[in-house]
Structure formats: C-alpha cells, structure tokens
Amino acid sequence: MPLRPDIINILRDEAATIVILTGAGISKESGLHTFRDPDGIWAKYDISEVATPEAFINNPDLVHHFYNDRRAGLLDPAIQPNKAHLALARLETRWPSDVLLVTQNIDDLHYRAGSKNLIHMHGELLKISCNHCGLLTVWSAPLGRDTPCTSCTKTGGLRPHVVWFGEMPFEMERIYAALSKCGLFISIGTSGNVYPAAGFVQIASEEAGAETVEINLEPGSGASLFDHSSYGLATKLVPALIDSLLMDQV
Ligand code: APR
Structure with missing residues (x-):
C-alpha cells in the first residue's frame, strides 16, 4: 500500500529537513529478527x-x-543491507535539506548502506x-x-x-533538536512500544508542525498519531517513497 501521489506532493517540500526513525522491521528482510513479532x-x-x-x-x-x-x-x-537501508542512504545524499537518520537498531546495516548522518540511539552491537x-x-x-x-x-x-532497559539512550539532545524543527518525520519498521523513540512522532508533529509518516508491516502502537501511513514490506515501501520524494520515478 504505497502512499498516494497527492500525499507525496505534500511531503515533497525540498526546504523541509527530515528526521527518520527506524526499528527492527527495516532489518528483518536482511535476515535479522525483530523483537515483538511471533518469531521475535x-x-x-x-x-x-x-x-x-x-x-x-x-x-x-x-x-x-x-x-x-x-x-x-x-x-x-549473508546479512547485508537491503533496499530500504540503501534507499535511505540515497535520500541523505540527494535531498537538498538535512536528513537525520535515528535508528533503534544495534546492527550496522545503515552504516554499511552508506548513511552518514546517523545516530544509533540504542548503541552498537559491534x-x-x-x-x-x-x-x-x-x-x-x-x-x-x-x-x-x-x-x-x-x-x-x-x-x-x-542501551539496556532503564538506561538513557544516546544523543537525545541532538535528536530532540532535529525533531523540534523538522518538516517531515518518517517512522519505519518499529512497533512504537519503547520510549523515548515512541514519542518522537508527537514532538515532530506538535513542536515542529511536521508531516508524519508511518511505514510498517502493520499499524504500530502509535499509528493514530501519524498523518499518513503505508503498510507492507520495508524493502518495497521505503524505496518507493524515496523514489517519489526524489522524483526518480514519478
Ligand atoms: N517491513 C516493515 N516492517 C516490518 C517488517 C518488514 N519486512 N517485518 C516486521 N516489521 C514490523 C513489525 O510489524 C513490527 O511492528 O517491524 C516492527 C518491529 O517492532 P519490534 O519488534 O517491537 O522492534 P522495535 O520497534 O525496533 O523495538 C524497539 O525495543 O526491545 C527493544 O531495544 C529494542 O530497539 C528495540 C526496541
């Protein structure tokens, strides 16, 4: 279920800085387990x-x-970055305004895909x-x-x-600063159960007036907080959204 073209036009504001939050769902098709799915x-x-x-x-x-x-x-x-990781690295390279990628994942797949403005808020396994x-x-x-x-x-x-449960995630000041002035917030592959990440959509929406998009296999816990949503596989939906934002295939 990709986002409709009229919605893409709303999102394609090139002056808008973008904050992206990713969770375990983006690495699932690379072969890594999520946490809260039945096989998690x-x-x-x-x-x-x-x-x-x-x-x-x-x-x-x-x-x-x-x-x-x-x-x-x-x-x-066998564990390699997939098309969704690669699409986000492409967005950072090509988007005219700042793109900050905040991941809850402790894998290094965003880094290997080429993302540079990247925060591992829950740390790094390696x-x-x-x-x-x-x-x-x-x-x-x-x-x-x-x-x-x-x-x-x-x-x-x-x-x-x-970062273990009960510990403070990394680089929260930098994340909050970016959220409070972003024009677009995109959440990908997270069930929205763990704070503070689960609260980012509200900060982007209420403090920055950002457009907010959820991409996930199914509605997450905070689904009703997002302006727009798209449900399906990250490797299909993320490249499609990025192509549309960059006007590569429209
Ligand atoms: N494409 C898109 N979404 C997917 C895919 C896929 N191929 N496969 C699974 N998902 C979705 C699931 O539907 C689920 O909603 O990804 C989400 C993963 O949710 P969780 O397993 O809860 O993982 P996450 O949200 O990243 O967990 C947050 O919890 O345990 C802690 O520290 C851990 O960083 C982790 C945090």
Missing part, C-alpha cells in the same frame, strides 16, 4: 534476564551469551565499553566476564555498547 527475540528471551543493568550484575554469562550470539549472527556474510576505564572500542569476537580490557587490562568490566 523477546519470544525466546526474557527482557529482564538479558537486557537490563540488573541482568548484567546477576547473570553476566547469560547476558554475554545473548549478545555474543547476536554479534556472530550480524557478522554472518562495539564494547569498559565500566572500569571508559574505553569504547569496536569488537567482533565473543566477550566474557574473564575477557581483559585492552586498555586497563581489568576483567569483569567489559560490556556491549548497547
């Missing part, structure tokens, strides 16, 4: 046991196992940080409680560079 990650794991600061204190081995598995999965050569010395570094190997920090050499402090 939270159907197999309990959030409180693997994705909270308390879980890391109580059972670091399980937390490391969970992220080691996901890191190895992301490093599988990075780790050290609770002892503050080291932040890229990491692709399995991580364990006995892995020594490459900087301070202490063990037990290394953790995935991801």
Whole structure:
C-alpha cells in the first residue's frame, strides 16, 4: 500500500529537513529478527534476564551469551543491507535539506548502506565499553566476564555498547533538536512500544508542525498519531517513497 501521489506532493517540500526513525522491521528482510513479532527475540528471551543493568550484575554469562550470539549472527556474510537501508542512504545524499537518520537498531546495516548522518540511539552491537576505564572500542569476537580490557587490562568490566532497559539512550539532545524543527518525520519498521523513540512522532508533529509518516508491516502502537501511513514490506515501501520524494520515478 504505497502512499498516494497527492500525499507525496505534500511531503515533497525540498526546504523541509527530515528526521527518520527506524526499528527492527527495516532489518528483518536482511535476515535479522525483530523483537515483538511471533518469531521475535523477546519470544525466546526474557527482557529482564538479558537486557537490563540488573541482568548484567546477576547473570553476566547469560547476558554475554545473548549478545555474543547476536554479534556472530550480524557478522554472518549473508546479512547485508537491503533496499530500504540503501534507499535511505540515497535520500541523505540527494535531498537538498538535512536528513537525520535515528535508528533503534544495534546492527550496522545503515552504516554499511552508506548513511552518514546517523545516530544509533540504542548503541552498537559491534562495539564494547569498559565500566572500569571508559574505553569504547569496536569488537567482533565473543566477550566474557574473564575477557581483559585492552586498555586497563581489568576483567569483569567489559560490556556491549548497547542501551539496556532503564538506561538513557544516546544523543537525545541532538535528536530532540532535529525533531523540534523538522518538516517531515518518517517512522519505519518499529512497533512504537519503547520510549523515548515512541514519542518522537508527537514532538515532530506538535513542536515542529511536521508531516508524519508511518511505514510498517502493520499499524504500530502509535499509528493514530501519524498523518499518513503505508503498510507492507520495508524493502518495497521505503524505496518507493524515496523514489517519489526524489522524483526518480514519478
Ligand atoms: N517491513 C516493515 N516492517 C516490518 C517488517 C518488514 N519486512 N517485518 C516486521 N516489521 C514490523 C513489525 O510489524 C513490527 O511492528 O517491524 C516492527 C518491529 O517492532 P519490534 O519488534 O517491537 O522492534 P522495535 O520497534 O525496533 O523495538 C524497539 O525495543 O526491545 C527493544 O531495544 C529494542 O530497539 C528495540 C526496541
């Protein structure tokens, strides 16, 4: 269900800065699991046991196992950016005004697709940080409680560079600044269940008076808050929207 041409004309205001929010749905067709679909990650794991600061204190081995598995999965050569990731990188290159891409995903598929003005608000799976010395570094190997920090050499402090439930997402000031002056806000592949990201549509709409668009497989929790919606596969709907905005196929 692509957006109607008359709606595209409303959205095609080249002076408008654009903020895009993506979630797990955009990476689903690259082969990565979402969280809340029937085959999603939270159907197999309990959030409180693997994705909270308390879980890391109580059972670091399980937390490391969970992220080691996901890191190895992301490093599988079969996992590549799809047409939706690539279309968003093309938009950033060609759109005359600023485009900020904010992702809740911890995969690196937007980066590999070529997006540059990119915020990983929930962190990055291929990075780790050290609770002892503050080291932040890229990491692709399995991580364990006995892995020594490459900087301070202490063990037990290394953790995935991801935002757990109860922790503050990254770069919120920059995100709010962009939302409060954007002309167009596009949400892609997120169920809209997790704040603060789930509240971005209201900020864009109420503070900036932006046009707002939801692209998802099905209506998300905040569906009624969007001006326009388009439901189906991200790899079909996102390139179609970007082509229309850039007047590539109209
Ligand atoms: N194209 C478009 N949308 C899709 C596709 C697809 N091919 N496949 C699935 N979806 C949609 C689903 O319908 C669902 O609404 O993507 C959405 C994914 O929602 P969630 O699994 O809840 O993922 P997300 O919204 O990114 O989760 C937010 O929750 O657990 C935390 O930190 C985690 O960043 C994550 C946050």
